[in-house]
Amino acid sequence: MARAPAERPILLTGGRVIDPSLGVDQVADVLLQDHRVAAVGPGLGAPDGALVWNAAGKIVAPGLVDVHVHLREPGNEDEETVATGARAAAAGGFTAICAMPNTDPVTDNQAAVGFVVRQSLRAGFARVHPIGAISLGQRGERLAEFGEMVGAGAVAVSDDGRPVVSSHLMRTALEYARTFDIPVADHCEDPALAAGGVMHEGLVATRLGLKGIPAAAEEIMVARDCLLAELTGGHVHLCHLSSRGSVEILRRAKERGVRVTAEVTPHHLALTDRACDGFETNAKMNPPLREAPDVAALRAALQEGVIDCIASDHAPHAYDEKETAFDEAPFGVVGLETAFGIAHAELVRGGDVTLPQLLARMSTVPAQLFHLPGGTLRPGAAADVVVLDVTAPWTVEATAFFSKSRNTPFGGRSLTGRAVLTIVNGGVVYELAAAR
């Protein structure tokens, strides 16, 4: 899909404009001009040559922001590339995504960060912000050069895919990251406790004869990271929380004023370990899907803001990698093209959060946490906007994904809520064929 010439203004007329950053929720027009939000208000006139798009009956919001995706380039371009991932993101309503550094080779230096930036600019579609590695090669030994990576475009550091095992390394990372005012995003897992586990340790794992990963494996590291953030004053961002115990530790740390933020994935909000029944490899992810009380606690924490944002942990895998025994399948599911639909269907229609709250947690807040452009329709802000249809039902068909990979646990689900128009930097990067 070609990007519309950025110089052509875009006027979105008559939509329900929801901007959590300004507390706006009203029917209005949105004018985008010169890569910026020019105006939001009723009855705006269309400048000469403007693309006028009738958004009546739709939601107009700041583009969605996902601070946790895996794009597999360089190294596994058969599963995803920066371009295909950015395109899938645009189709999912995301205008900005943050690419985790567990590529091959690892994105642990300024040249590697620059490569991701360049591939993203070449592709168009959603903005791709690289996350640099915490440690060289993600080996958990020596710090990577945060300063140079930030200079090249990195917005955070993380060894995601792996936990930071050494508490000393985590401490120095948090201290060093303060200089550059970037979050340190941690995949919380005690590797000795989780070793060999393939799903949540509970009754389902017992029945299936699969080795479990106890919730304590996550909670131990959540607690440690909160203590280290308190010690250092650094900003720790906890990736993909899965357990009610983690929520409680996080809640207490926030009450003490610790600089800790956290994300949760749509699948952890929507599914339990029961999804693994029948050895369903598309329900295999790390951290694993847990139990109904965990899902309830995660939803409540998201509503209260104890958990700050939703992130997809989009993790593409080649179809044949998941076509194997559960033990042998890789962890992870794709999520960019289902994240909003699942979150809307499960949380908004389920009554857990309001639509403005959901948009805050999928756009404004993650943009603020990672200091990204977007997340707001304030005049002068980057013209990163999404138009969402929250009424028309649609069915998840993995074969229709723009992502190169199909590993979703939501195939066949009927959802409401999807992007119909995505605008990045003032240009249209995605439009649903049936939208107009």
Add this chain to the structure above:
Amino acid sequence: MSAALTLDKDLLGLEHLTPEQILLILDTAEPFKEVSERPIKKVPALRGKTIVNLFFEASTRTRISFEFAEKRLSADTVNVASTGSSVQKGETLVDTARNLEAMRIDMVVMRHSASGAAQFLGKRIRSNVINAGDGQHEHPTQGLLDLLTLRDKHGKIAGLKVCLVGDILHSRVARSNIWGLLKLGAEVAVCGPHTLMPRGIEELGVTFRRVEDAIAWADALNVLRLQLERMERGFIPSLREYYRVFGVTAERLEHAPKPITIMHPGPMNRGVEIDSRVADGPHSVILDQVTNGVAVRMAVLYLLAGGRPELADAAKRGPAD
């Protein structure tokens, strides 16, 4: 017995069988027991059927038992062991499945180290799949032969008190036994160190007992093999202590209020999980289990091949070749 009662295409485990299906297999096994007592141990029930025994994990007893069952039913069999096969050369399970299917076989008997491997295969090929043990999930024919042996010994399963002793966490035999026993109305307990108990085991409907309690309570003990690697991986401190704390010994059994039937799926570690005097004692049915294994497997093969249970007795009477 309902005439419509049949098994599904595959035998993957006992969890998803109905009590009636389990009884169907046990009842079908009865007439097949006698075949193995004949001078000429062969009936034509599966003549012309081709069966592949696909063992990705080492096995002596189960593999031989299946092979005898197949041969005594006149099936044509091929054995594939993981060593030296295409599997060792990196072929995936799905490719193995497709290649087998392409050779137009009728049945696959598979053992694999991954839980769910048999179900994976069963979903992808038209042939019948019999799970001969998948990871730590299920070993249904072992569960069935244990049920048959208990029924032979006690006359019925319902109301029996059976305790599984040892490494429940890693045991597919334990899971198949638990499902089968509960479905047929037995009371089931588990016993062993807490490091070898899976999470939520009591939610399956079994109770946890200490060894002494188990012996005071049980009609039968099914003593599981302790894999020696469990000690190396830190689940127990030593085999010596395991024997002293959890071993089923003659001294412990002296306190039993009634004779306790002793079972073991084999192979035994004498002096680790079981005392030789117990294994070789008057209440041991360990070798009956092995004998029944062949009959149960004949019944499963026969039923999956479409054999009608009411004809099982007749099927074995036909001339062999």
